[in-house]
Every structure is written in structure tokens, then in C-alpha cells.
Amino acid sequence: MDAVEKIARACLYEGYLLWPYRRGALKNARRWTFGGVYPQRCAGVIGEPSHMRTEVLLRAGPAAKLTVHVRFLQVIDRQVYRNGPTGPVPVDELRVEGNSHLTWQEATERRWVCPPWSPRRGPRTSTVDIAAGTDREALRAESGSVAGTLVRSWQRLTGKVRLSSVPVTDKVMRVTVDMQNTSPCPLPATGARGARDALAPYAFASTHVVLNSEAGDFASLTDPPEELREAAAACENVGVWPVLVSDDPQAAQRSPHFSAGVLSSPITLYDYPAVAPESPGDLFDGGEIDQLLILSVLSLTPQEQEEARATDPRAREILDRCASLEPEDLAALHGTIRSFGPVLGGR
Numbered sequence: 001m002d003a004v005e006k007i008a009r010a011c012l013y014e015g016y017l018l019w020p021y022r023r024g025a026l027k028n029a030r031r032w033t034f035g036g037v038y039p040q041r042c043a044g045v046i047g048e049p050s051h052m053r054t055e056v057l058l059r060a061g062p063a064a065k066l067t068v069h070v071r072f073l074q075v076i077d078r079q080v081y082r083n084g085p086t087g088p089v090p091v092d093e094l095r096v097e098g099n100s101h102l103t104w105q106e107a108t109e110r111r112w113v114c115p116p117w118s119p120r121r122g123p124r125t126s127t128v129d130i131a132a133g134t135d136r137e138a139l140r141a142e143s144g145s146v147a148g149t150l151v152r153s154w155q156r157l158t159g160k161v162r163l164s165s166v167p168v169t170d171k172v173m174r175v176t177v178d179m180q181n182t183s184p185c186p187l188p189a190t191g192a193r194g195a196r197d198a199l200a201p202y203a204f205a206s207t208h209v210v211l212n213s214e215a216g217d218f219a220s221l222t223d224p225p226e227e228l229r230e231a232a233a234a235c236e237n238v239g240v241w242p243v244l245v246s247d248d249p250q251a252a253q254r255s256p257h258f259s260a261g262v263l264s265s266p267i268t269l270y271d272y273p274a275v276a277p278e279s280p281g282d283l284f285d286g287g288e289i290d291q292l293l294i295l296s297v298l299s300l301t302p303q304e305q306e307e308a309r310a311t312d313p314r315a316r317e318i319l320d321r322c323a324s325l326e327p328e329d330l331a332a333l334h335g336t337i338r339s340f341g342p343v344l345g346g347r
Contacts, residue, residue: 003247004210004261006275009282011265012071012109012206013314016284019296021308021315023104028311030197031105032075035239035266037159037204039183046188046196054177054209054264055235056242057168057228058119060216067214068114068177070161072207073107074130074154075200081149088149093310096139096147100310106152107205112161116214119165119173128159155201158182168231172219177209177264208240208265217258220244222271225257240264244271278332281321282314291333297322 015034018027036048043050058064080103081088094101112128137150162178185202188195211218219225221242224232244251244259251259252272263269276290283293297319300308309316 003249003274004245004263007245007269007273008071008208008210008263008265010275011208011263011267011269012073013282013284014206014267016073016107016206017312017315019283019285019293020300020304021284021297021311021318022304023102023311024307032073032200032203032205035072035205035207036200037072037179037181037207037239038199039181039185039202042185042187042195042199042202043181045190046199048196048199048203049239050181051238052179052207052240053236053238054211054240054242054262055237056175056211056221056262056264057219057224057231057235058165058173058175058213058216059171059219059258060119060173060213061171062120063118064120064216065116065118065214066114066163066175066216067116067212068161068163069210069212070112070114070128070177070179070207071210072110072204074110074157075203075205076106076108076152076154077201078106079103079151079153081151083146083148091148094139094148097142100306101139101148101150102307102310104311105200106312108154110157110204114161114163117163119163119175123162123164125160125162128157128161130154130157132156155185156183157202157204158184159204168228172228172231174231174235175211177211179204179207179209206266208263210245211262211264213260217255217260218242218244218262220257220259220271223257237264240266241268243269243273246272249274276336278336280325280329281318283318284314289333291330294322294325294330294333 038048040050080094080101082091135152138146139148141147160180165173165175183202221232242262242264245261245263246259
């Protein structure tokens with residue numbers, strides 16, 4: 001996995017599920033808090049946005065083309081059924097062969113890719129359309145009999161992505177990516193309790209955009225070159241924070257103000273962000289120190305670990321990964337020095 005993909009995926013799952021990764025944990029009672037884009041029909045009723053905008057500066061000639069990736073999580077409802085004498089019965093929890101299965105919500109990754117687009121040839125609007133669906137997983141006893149079923153269902157999601165540009169100078173354009181959620185959804189009553197959670201399956205969750213340029217460079221909005229500071233300040237970003245990205249580990253030193261890639265995410269980052277090479281994998285708590293968080297995971301009681309495993313498949317992966325780490329893996333997370341430099345003002 002390349003460096004840009006790793007940091008983009010880390011942003012995608014930021015806050016997805018927080019330690020101790022259990023459904024019963026209070027801080028997991030309200031989820032999907034980053035990058036939510038809700039249907040226009042109901043967003044205003046629940047006080048959530050239905051629109052996300054990225055604006056960046058592109059320095060390029062007439063032949064420049066852009067590729068735009070829109071990535072998000074789609075919320076999936078997971079319902080557990082127990083096989084009863086008269087048929088399946090929905091339940092909150094079901095134990096099969098010592099394993100617990102919980103009714104809750106998961107998410108799956110979605111990606112929409114815009115075909116190469118020439119900003120100087122005018123705007124383009126594309127449609128995102130994901131069909132509704134259902135998946136069933138039989139829960140079998142050791143004898144082979146079906147004790148229950150996990151039913152995962154997701155709603156239809158539709159949206160519009162509009163790409164446009166306006167000139168700033170002869171060589172610089174302001175490029176805009178507008179995304180709107182047009183999904184059909186039930187209209188909640190104003191002030192209805194739990195309305196936001198009920199509408200999460202119709203939202204684009206953790207939405208972010210990755211832009212790549214062929215024969216062009218994006219200017220930093222965090223630290224723009226002097227001649228573009230005013231134009232950078234005029235860029236209007238709604239719900240996102242664009243930063244420069246690159247797979248080249250030396251890019252920040254070679255070109256601090258320009259890059260061929262931009263990551264526009266709901267997480268506040270610095271230019272050229274990167275996942276630490278020592279990190280053993282996603283933990284969904286990007287602001288945490290990996291070593292501390294891993295030790296906290298390993299300190300969970302057997303009962304807490306069992307609930308975490310039943311809460312989410314990705315939580316199960318985290319527990320298994322942390323349990324398999326060797327002492328040298330943990331040691332690598334402690335006291336790493338990235339670079340050396342002269343001490344100023346020393347004696």
C-alpha cells in the first residue's frame with residue numbers, strides 16, 4: 001500500500017470505532033462524526049450538511065488533467081436473527097458455539113473515481129449511484145445446524161459530484177469539487193429522538209477526496225507561496241481540509257509549496273502527512289500514540305475482548321493484530337528519532 005493510500009485510509013476510519021472498541025462503551029454511542037454528508041431531503045431537519053466542497057489551486061498548462069477519487073464509508077445495518085420454532089426471530093445478541101453475535105452497525109468502503117478531466121475544458125457533473133442490497137450469513141452450530149443468521153442490509157445512495165475551475169492567473173486555476181447527497185430517504189419529524197442515527201445509512205460517512213494532477217501541481221493552502229497567499233485565502237472549503245500529499249518521502253523538502261497530489265479530508269492535517277512506518281496497522285484513534293493504545297488493548301479483560309470481537313469485524317482484527325505483536329514490534333514504537341539537527345543557542 002503506497003503512502004498516500006495509507007494516510008487516506010487512516011482518515012477514512014478516523015473515529016470509526018474508539019477504544020475499548022465495544023458497543024457498550026459510552027464514547028461509541030454516537031458514531032459517524034467525521035465527514036458526514038446527508039441527503040438534501042432530510043439534512044436540515046437533523047442539523048447535518050448535505051454538501052461538501054473542496055477548493056484548491058492548480059498550477060498547470062492547457063494539457064493538464066486531473067483524476068478525482070471520492071471515498072467514503074457506507075453504513076450497514078447488521079441484524080441478528082435466532083432460528084425459532086416458527087422461524088427467524090430478531091434478537092439483540094445470539095451466542096453460537098461460545099461466540100457472541102451482536103445487532104449493531106458496520107460500514108463498508110466505497111470509492112467513486114472521476115475519469116481524467118481537463119479543467120480548462122469546462123465543468124463536468126457525474127452521478128454516484130449505489131444500489132441497495134442485503135447479505136446473509138448463516139451462524140452454524142458445530143453439528144452443522146443453522147442456529148441463526150446475520151443479515152446485513154444497506155440503503156441506496158445517490159449523489160452528484162461537480163468539477164469546475166476558474167482562472168486565477170495565466171498559469172493558476174482554482175479547482176472546485178462539489179459533492180451533494182441526493183439519496184432518497186424517509187423524512188424524520190423535527191426534533192425526533194434518534195433521527196440522526198436512523199438516517200446514517202443514507203449518508204456518505206467519513207467522506208474525503210483525493211486529487212491527482214498530470215502535468216500540473218497543486219499549491220499548498222496551509223503554506224502557500226507568497227504570490228498565491230491571497231488566492232489561497234480565498235479558497236472556500238466546506239467540511240474538509242486539503243493538504244499536499246506524495247508517495248515521495250523527500251517531497252516536503254524538495255517542494256514544500258507544491259505537489260501533484262492533494263488529500264481533502266474532514267481531519268485537520270499538515271502538508272505531506274504520513275502514517276509512521278513503525279505503526280502495525282489501523283487503530284481508528286489517529287490522535288493516539290500507538291504504543292499506549294496497543295497496551296490499552298492488551299489490558300482489556302476477557303469479557304471486554306469478547307464484546308469487542310462481537311461488536312465489529314475490524315475491531316476483531318485489531319485485537320488479533322495487537323495480540324500477535326512481538327516484543328521487538330512494541331519496542332519499535334518507543335522513542336523513534338526521525339532526524340538530527342544542530343542545537344541552536346547551546347553552550
